[in-house]
Amino acid sequence: MISNQILQNTIDGIRGITKIDLSVVDIEGNILAETTNGNHEYERLVRPFVDSPADSQVLQGYQFFKVFDESQLEYVVIAKGDAEEVYTIGKIVVFQIQNLLVAYKERYDKDNFIKNLLLDNLLLVDIFNRAKKLHIEMNARRVVFIIETSKEKDNGALETVRGLFAGANKDFITAVDEKNIILVKELSEKETYDDLEKTAQVIVDMLNTEAMSRVHVAYGTIVKDIKEVSRSYKEAKMSLDVGKIFYSDKKVMAYSNLGIGRLIYQLPLPLCKMFIKEIFADNTPDRFDEETLSTINKFFENNLNVSETSRQLYIHRNTLVYRLDKLQKSTGLDLRIFEDAITFRIALMVVKYMNYLETIDY
Numbered sequence: 001m002i003s004n005q006i007l008q009n010t011i012d013g014i015r016g017i018t019k020i021d022l023s024v025v026d027i028e029g030n031i032l033a034e035t036t037n038g039n040h041e042y043e044r045l046v047r048p049f050v051d052s053p054a055d056s057q058v059l060q061g062y063q064f065f066k067v068f069d070e071s072q073l074e075y076v077v078i079a080k081g082d083a084e085e086v087y088t089i090g091k092i093v094v095f096q097i098q099n100l101l102v103a104y105k106e107r108y109d110k111d112n113f114i115k116n117l118l119l120d121n122l123l124l125v126d127i128f129n130r131a132k133k134l135h136i137e138m139n140a141r142r143v144v145f146i147i148e149t150s151k152e153k154d155n156g157a158l159e160t161v162r163g164l165f166a167g168a169n170k171d172f173i174t175a176v177d178e179k180n181i182i183l184v185k186e187l188s189e190k191e192t193y194d195d196l197e198k199t200a201q202v203i204v205d206m207l208n209t210e211a212m213s214r215v216h217v218a219y220g221t222i223v224k225d226i227k228e229v230s231r232s233y234k235e236a237k238m239s240l241d242v243g244k245i246f247y248s249d250k251k252v253m254a255y256s257n258l259g260i261g262r263l264i265y266q267l268p269l270p271l272c273k274m275f276i277k278e279i280f281a282d283n284t285p286d287r288f289d290e291e292t293l294s295t296i297n298k299f300f301e302n303n304l305n306v307s308e309t310s311r312q313l314y315i316h317r318n319t320l321v322y323r324l325d326k327l328q329k330s331t332g333l334d335l336r337i338f339e340d341a342i343t344f345r346i347a348l349m350v351v352k353y354m355n356y357l358e359t360i361d362y
Helices: 004-018 043-051 084-118 124-133 155-164 193-209 226-246 260-265 269-280 290-301 306-313 317-331 338-358
Strands: 022-025 031-034 056-059 062-069 072-080 141-149 172-175 180-187 215-219 252-254
Touching: 004 022, 004 031, 004 084, 022 084, 043 056, 043 062, 043 072, 056 084, 062 084, 072 084, 084 124, 084 172, 084 180, 084 226, 124 226, 141 155, 141 193, 141 226, 155 172, 155 180, 155 193, 180 193, 180 226, 193 215, 193 252, 215 226, 226 252, 226 260, 226 338, 260 338, 269 338, 290 306, 290 317, 290 338, 306 317
Parallel strands: 215 252
Antiparallel strands: 022 031, 022 072, 056 062, 062 072, 141 180, 141 215, 172 180
């Protein structure tokens, strides 16, 4: 259904051009939009007109017009005056509202189609039949972005995203839950993953400044068939989760850049527990003090370089060596040895994943 604000904008625009007062009411006579100043002489005439077989009628200085959605009566347009030009303007308003009904219905149908497509609620034959009916290109290059907002039902963020991609008629913007905005973006043949990264960053920056909303953006891989859009959506969803677990400092996550985090995310919890027990026994990384953890993370950030790590930590090289020796004694892993460092790094990520699983219904 068209919003009352859209109806009001429509008749205000026509009133500004023609100087003819107009009103739009529902079939019960309730006023939805009007350009008059509270003079509702026509109210008692609406019901008799609705019940009559006429599509238009002149009653006591007003011209009444019925607006149908297919065969269903939706609105009554009322134009003040009984002159021929008033009749013409009234018919123009009817034509405009009927076009709006068609446009809104098509948008609603497309929105439902995209939601069901993303959630795998459609059979293959239904996908192609509905895409054809809705004039959606089946073999275009597309990718799915998920924009997670910091608060539920963030209409400001949703409108900002719609405004950002308003000129791209082939993009679809919808929502499948309370916090996530979904953008299904159609791509040209020249657009690459570097372009997707730039688009994601623009979304983050725009929402931070325009909607004052802190967001995370994730996107899947590029697909070339309408039926594969749900796969790109699932990849984007995984990217969002993996990013929050392992790369919480990043605002943008791409499925193609998840690295080892993608593998760990798919491990079952019992296997994770077995791996951690084998590596650390009872001395798990979440029991390390803050100084030890910051030393480990900085050592990894500097590619196991002792000199650079000690410099960035503002400690003597020997102090860092002492800490690494102490860690080796407690865990049996020497982070200066590449193989041990890899094992330790993976173990830290597994512990993060296990902690994440404890916060959700597993």
